[in-house]
Amino acid sequence: MELTGADIFVRCLRDEGVEYVFGYPGGAVLHIYDALGQQDTLKHILVRHEQGATHAADGYARATGRPGVVLVTSGPGLTNAVTGIATAYMDSIPMVIFSGQVPTHLIGNDAFQEVDNVGITRPCVKHNFLVKDVKDLATTIKKAFYIAMTGRQGPVLVDLPKDVTAQKTEYSYPKQVTIRSYNPTVKGHTGQIKKAVKLLLSARRPMIYTGGGVILGNAAEPLTELTRALGYPITNTLMGLGGYPASDKQFLGMLGMHGTYEANMAMHGCDVLFAVGARFDDRVTGNIEKFCPTAKIIHIDIDPSSISKNVKVDIPIVGCVDTVLREMLALLKDSKQKPDHDALQAWWHQINDWRSKDCLKFDTTSGLIKPQYVLQKLYEVTRGDAFVTSDVGQHQMWAAQYYGFDKPRRWINSGGLGTMGFGLPAAMGVQLAHPQDIVACVTGEGSIQMCIQELSTCLQYQLPIKIINLNNRYLGMVRQWQEFFYEKRYSMSYMESLPDFVKLAESYGHVGMKIEKPADVEPALKEAIKLKGRLVFMDFITDQNENVFPMIPAGAGLNEMILL
Amino acid sequence: MRRIISLLLENEAGALSRVAGLFSARGYNIESLTVAPTEDPSLSRMTIVTRGSEEIIEQITKQLNKLIDVVKLMDLTEGGHIEREMMLIKIGTTDGNREDIKRLSDIFRGRVIDVTGSTYTVELTGTGDKLDAFIEAVGRAQILETVRSGVSGIARGEKSLHI
Ligand SMILES: Cc1ncc(C[n+]2csc(CCOP(=O)(O)OP(=O)(O)O)c2C)c(N)n1
Numbered sequence: 059m060e061l062t063g064a065d066i067f068v069r070c071l072r073d074e075g076v077e078y079v080f081g082y083p084g085g086a087v088l089h090i091y092d093a094l095g096q097q098d099t100l101k102h103i104l105v106r107h108e109q110g111a112t113h114a115a116d117g118y119a120r121a122t123g124r125p126g127v128v129l130v131t132s133g134p135g136l137t138n139a140v141t142g143i144a145t146a147y148m149d150s151i152p153m154v155i156f157s158g159q160v161p162t163h164l165i166g167n168d169a170f171q172e173v174d175n176v177g178i179t180r181p182c183v184k185h186n187f188l189v190k191d192v193k194d195l196a197t198t199i200k201k202a203f204y205i206a207m208t209g210r211q212g213p214v215l216v217d218l219p220k221d222v223t224a225q226k227t228e229y230s231y232p233k234q235v236t237i238r239s240y241n242p243t244v245k246g247h248t249g250q251i252k253k254a255v256k257l258l259l260s261a262r263r264p265m266i267y268t269g270g271g272v273i274l275g276n277a278a279e280p281l282t283e284l285t286r287a288l289g290y291p292i293t294n295t296l297m298g299l300g301g302y303p304a305s306d307k308q309f310l311g312m313l314g315m316h317g318t319y320e321a322n323m324a325m326h327g328c329d330v331l332f333a334v335g336a337r338f339d340d341r342v343t344g345n346i347e348k349f350c351p352t353a354k355i356i357h358i359d360i361d362p363s364s365i366s367k368n369v370k371v372d373i374p375i376v377g378c379v380d381t382v383l384r385e386m387l388a389l390l391k392d393s394k395q396k397p398d399h400d401a402l403q404a405w406w407h408q409i410n411d412w413r414s415k416d417c418l419k420f421d422t423t424s425g426l427i428k429p430q431y432v433l434q435k436l437y438e439v440t441r442g443d444a445f446v447t448s449d450v451g452q453h454q455m456w457a458a459q460y461y462g463f464d465k466p467r468r469w470i471n472s473g474g475l476g477t478m479g480f481g482l483p484a485a486m487g488v489q490l491a492h493p494q495d496i497v498a499c500v501t502g503e504g505s506i507q508m509c510i511q512e513l514s515t516c517l518q519y520q521l522p523i524k525i526i527n528l529n530n531r532y533l534g535m536v537r538q539w540q541e542f543f544y545e546k547r548y549s550m551s552y553m554e555s556l557p558d559f560v561k562l563a564e565s566y567g568h569v570g571m572k573i574e575k576p577a578d579v580e581p582a583l584k585e586a587i588k589l590k591g592r593l594v595f596m597d598f599i600t601d602q603n604e605n606v607f608p609m610i611p612a613g614a615g616l617n618e619m620i621l622l
Numbered sequence: 623m624r625r626i627i628s629l630l631l632e633n634e635a636g637a638l639s640r641v642a643g644l645f646s647a648r649g650y651n652i653e654s655l656t657v658a659p660t661e662d663p664s665l666s667r668m669t670i671v672t673r674g675s676e677e678i679i680e681q682i683t684k685q686l687n688k689l690i691d692v693v694k695l696m697d698l699t700e701g702g703h704i705e706r707e708m709m710l711i712k713i714g715t716t717d718g719n720r721e722d723i724k725r726l727s728d729i730f731r732g733r734v735i736d737v738t739g740s741t742y743t744v745e746l747t748g749t750g751d752k753l754d755a756f757i758e759a760v761g762r763a764q765i766l767e768t769v770r771s772g773v774s775g776i777a778r779g780e781k782s783l784h785i
Contacts, residue, residue, distance in 0.1 A: 176636060181647050185690040188635070205690060238785065239632060239693040363684035366677070 063192045063223035064093035067156070070199040071100055073231040076127050078103055078118060078490055080111040084131025085171060086158025089223040103490065103519060106511035108135050110483035112142020113509065116151050117484030120470045121445060122491045123276060125152040125206050132158040133171030137178065141477060143213050144182040148474025149297060150274055152211040154202045155183075161221040162190055175217045184212030192225035200232045209242025210361040211274055246358065246377030246385065254332075254356045254373045255389045261330035262401035263408075264290040267313065270297030270473065271335015271359060271379050278302070278466040280383035281334060287390055288397060291409055293321035295336050296458055297473040304462030305442070310409065311418075314342040315610050316455045319417035322608075322616040324409055325350055333357040335379045338368040339474075348615030358382050417608045417621055418459055426601040427576050429453060429528045432583075433460035436498060436526060439583045444496040445470065445488045449481035449505030452534035453526075455606045457500040479508030482525065486512060489521045496524065496587060503529045503553050513566040516593050524586050525595045527559060530602045538605045543612075563595035574599045624653070625679050626698040626705060626775045628783050629668040629686060633659050637691040641668065644689065650674065650682050654707075654772030665693065665785070671773045693785055702778035709746045709753045710735075712767040713760055723760065730756045741766065 061069065067090055071079065079102045083091045094102050105111040108130045115126025126146070130139045136157040146153045160169040176186050185205050187198050195218075202214040258264065266288075272281050278301050285292050285308060292302050293313040302309055311318035313325055322344075325331070331353040336342070343349045349369060357364075357371040358379050365374040375382055420430045433456050436444070446461055447470040448454040454471055463469045470488055472480040485499040506527055516523060536551040560570030569592050573582045579598070586594035607622040631637045638657060645652050653671040660667045672682060679697070686692050698705070713723055723742055727734055732746035746756055750773060757765065777783070 177639070180636075180640060180643055237690065240690050361688070363681065363688055367681060370677075 059228070060226040061229045062089065062093070062226050063195055063218070064089035066192070066195050066227070066229050067199070067218070067223065068093045068097060068100060069229055070196050070231055071127065074199070074203050076100060077124075078115075079127045079129050080105055080115045080118075080487070081129030082108050082111060082131065082135060084135050084158060086132035086160060086220045087129060087218070087223070089220065090129065090156075090158070090218070102129075103486070104515065105483065106514050107509065108138035109142050109479060110486075110509050110512045110515065112139045112146065112153070112155070113477075113480050113483035114487040115153055116142060116146045116480075117447060117470055117487030118491050119146075119151050119153055119487070120484070121467050121488040123467065125154055125203060126487065128153065128155040130155070130157050131171070132160055132175065133173050136175045137173060140178060140182065141479075143179055143215070145472050145475045145477045145480060146213045147182045147184070149270060149472065150211050151213065152206040153213040154206050155213060155215045157215060157217050159188070159217045159219040162219045163221070165219065175215065179215050182213070183215050184210075186215035186217065188217040188219075189222050190219070192222050192227045195222065195227075196229060196231050197235060200235045201237060204235055204237070205240065209240075242360065243362075243376050244378050244381060246375040246382040248385070250373055250375045251382060251385050252389065254375060255386050255393065256395070257330055257354060257356060257373060258288065258332055259390075259393065259395045259397055261290075261328075262398055263327055263329045263405045264288070264332065264397075264402075265324050265328035265330070265353070266290050266292040266332045266334065267295070267325065267336055268292065268298045268301050268334040269295040269336025272298055272301035273466045275335055275360065275379040276466075277335065277380040277383055280380060280387055284383055284387050284390065287387065289402060290332075290397075291324055291406070293317065293325065295339070295342055295473075296471065298336060299458060299469045300463035300466040303464040305464055310413075312458055313616070315344070316459065316606050316608065318459075319415050319608055319619055319621060320409055320412040322610065322619055323412045326615065326617040327408070328353050331355045333371070334383070335359060337364045340368070343368065344610045344616050344618075345613050348617075415621065417619075419622070420604075424601060425576070427573065427579060427598055429456050429530070429598070429600045429604055430460050431576060432526060432528060432579055432598050432600070433457055433500070435580045435583055436500075437461045439580065439587060440496050440498065444468070444498050445492060447471065447481045447485040447488060447497065447499045449499075449501040450476045450478045450535075451502045451505060452530070452538065452604070452606050453500050453502045453505075453528040456528070478505040481505060482509050482523070483512050485523045486515060486519070486521050489523055490519070498524045498526055500526045500528065502534060503527060503531065503556055503559075504533045510562075513563065513568060513593070517567040520591065521593060522589070522591050523593050525593070527595065527597045528600050529556075529559070529597050530600050530604070531556065532602060534604075535606070541605070559595055559597040563593070568593040568595055570595045570597065572597045572599065623675065623679065624671065624673050624699070626703065626773060627670045627672065627683065627686070628696045628698050628775055629670070629692055630660070630665050630694040630783060630785065631668060631689075632691045632693060633664050633666045634691060637666065640689050640691055641670075641686065644685055648681075648685065650678065656772040656774050667783075669773055669775050694783055696777065696783045698775045698777055701781060703775055704778060705749055705773050705775040706747055707750050707753055707773050708771040709756075710743060710769045711746065711757070711760070711765060712741055712743045714764050714766050715740055715742050719764065726756070726759050730759075732756065
């Protein structure tokens with residue numbers, strides 16, 4: 059039987075196993091919406107702004123490992139989605155975005171709501187397609203999911219001209235597709251892996267540094283096993299938190315600009331650095347000239363272009379982190395060589411010395427609510443088992459520092475692009491994927507206002523997100539830089555004329571709370587968690603002048619941190 | 623370091639802009655870029671001449687390989703290779719210089735392919751250096767127009783870029 063492009067679209071997504079589509083209708087996608095409305099296996103979540111749709115799909119993907127799916131209309135629908143697509147691209151999040159397009163005969167005519175969707179998104183997608191014939195639709199959709207989910211994952215856009223969604227053809231969804239120009243490497247080179255194990259075992263001051271690749275590649279388990287078997291210290295990047303249990307004694311905390319003193323000092327002092335699914339980002343390395351001066355470096359990554367991009371490595375291994383780590387683990391078990399016990403002990407002695415500085419301590423005597431304290435309490439109240447999304451700014455760093463993640467896919471934040479507005483819509487995607495779990499969105503009064511409209515979506519779909527607004531009446535991270543590097547000239551970093559967040563939450567049909575005293579923090583969190591089915595907006599009035607410490611100033615090496 | 627990178631890419635709308643976009647987004651330089659379909663109409667062959675340190679060239683080849691439309695890639699400068707560029711050049715003529723220009727173009731193995739009372743158009747093929755040398759020899763003052771194809775390259779011997 060012949061089906062229309064719109065019906066084929068719906069069938070493809072169902073056959074692909076898609077659960078949710080995050081979207082917003084408009085002229086160019088009306089055929090598709092008509093088809094969506096006549097079925098109920100595929101659930102559509104109507105957001106309030108297309109940026110929200112992309113972040114929600116992104117949050118869903120990060121929390122589940124399955125691709126997020128977005129549907130937007132042509133023109134402004136797509137341009138509104140670009141921020142979210144770029145956010146997903148920077149963090150290698152699998153996502154498939156369907157955009158409406160003007161009918162094929164109008165393309166290039168400056169037609170109503172026409173923009174060059176493929177052109178605009180080209181630099182921020184893994185790949186994109188324009189479907190010009192309904193006969194290509196099913197195969198293109200299959201290819202889009204295949205590309206998004208394999209190799210280094212990422213967003214793929216499929217542009218759908220309106221007439222294509224009306225044309226008819228026979229439907230069949232390909233079981234698999236091959237693309238001659240796309241063959242991602244899975245297995246690492248055995249010789250390189252052997253060399254890596256040998257070098258690792260010969261280390262006297264080893265350090266393991268892992269990133270988002272461990273999370274995306276579902277490799278937390280072999281990583282944890284390998285790290286424990288070796289007894290080596292380990293640090294995670296902002297994107298890699300949860301890749302190794304934070305509560306374990308071998309974990310030194312996050313590294314980089316706002317990482318811990320012990321993690322950064324151990325990086326600087328190590329003789330063998332084992333980098334796994336991490337990309338030596340500038341926020342991690344500090345001044346590249348001063349990075350790990352004495353280390354031989356092993357690097358596993360699925361993307362060959364991540365290797366030796368910023369830092370030259372000695373033993374590169376291209377492959378899936380999961381398979382490579384398992385292979386290393388097997389070699390390790392068979393190996394007669396053992397790590398040098400005395401050297402390792404001396405190294406741990408040194409590390410524990412750095413640790414004793416207690417670099418994350420903060421003042422608890424001021425009588426004001428300290429943001430760090432709120433996060434410590436959130437950790438306690440949720441027993442470290444919540445899904446935590448965040449926006450971008452100081453609150454993001456504090457969440458990363460003070461909420462210890464023991465499991466992967468629990469910490470959901472925009473690391474690469476640093477997109478304010480990410481936290482709330484991302485939390486929607488996470489909550490839909492995990493309806494029974496606690497999902498907390500840690501945000502600031504600046505960031506939350508960038509996608510605040512999604513409070514309405516949360517009501518419609520009954521998403522009981524717990525919003526932790528660390529309200530410092532400042533664009534805190536901007537203010538901190540101005541304090542340190544611009545002689546306290548606070549240009550445009552104050553946030554005044556703020557709404558009454560309690561009333562705002564209430565007017566959206568949710569519960570609002572304002573918390574002004576340290577003693578009220580814990581009870582408020584407990585109460586919010588008790589309100590099981592409700593979204594609770596907790597507006598914590600925090601110490602305005604608190605800064606994120608420790609910190610590596612621009613141009614400094616990892617061993618040159620500013621401590622409190 | 624000057625490098626000549628040869629690519630086979632899907633002969634599809636947008637493939638060229640993916641390559642060009644990659645170079646501009648990452649700040650790599652392009653000295654020249656040529657592209658045309660091959661004997662297999664589903665494939666285009668592209669030759670890119672670029673400059674950069676060893677690290678940058680390594681990144682360029684990796685980033686190009688990462689593009690889904692790129693089927694295969696070869697750095698021609700890693701081995702023996704031949705490069706050619708074609709130039710069409712229109713030169714203003716007078717009774718005084720016509721002979722000289724004809725002679726010059728013979729020396730450079732060019733051909734005069736169009737003549738008017740006041741112009742010669744010469745076709746010339748060779749390496750970029752040779753084309754530069756011809757332009758120098760003619761003298762800028764007399765040149766009305768030059769059109770260069772950009773470099774095309776191919777490996778020497780049995781090595782070849784195919785799928
Ligand atoms: C969309 C966007 N615009 C601007 C920035 C730059 N920026 C980074 S942090 C920050 C301040 C965030 O303020 P707030 O959300 O209140 O969080 P705080 O730092 O106070 O915790 C700004 C403006 C950004 N990251 N994203």
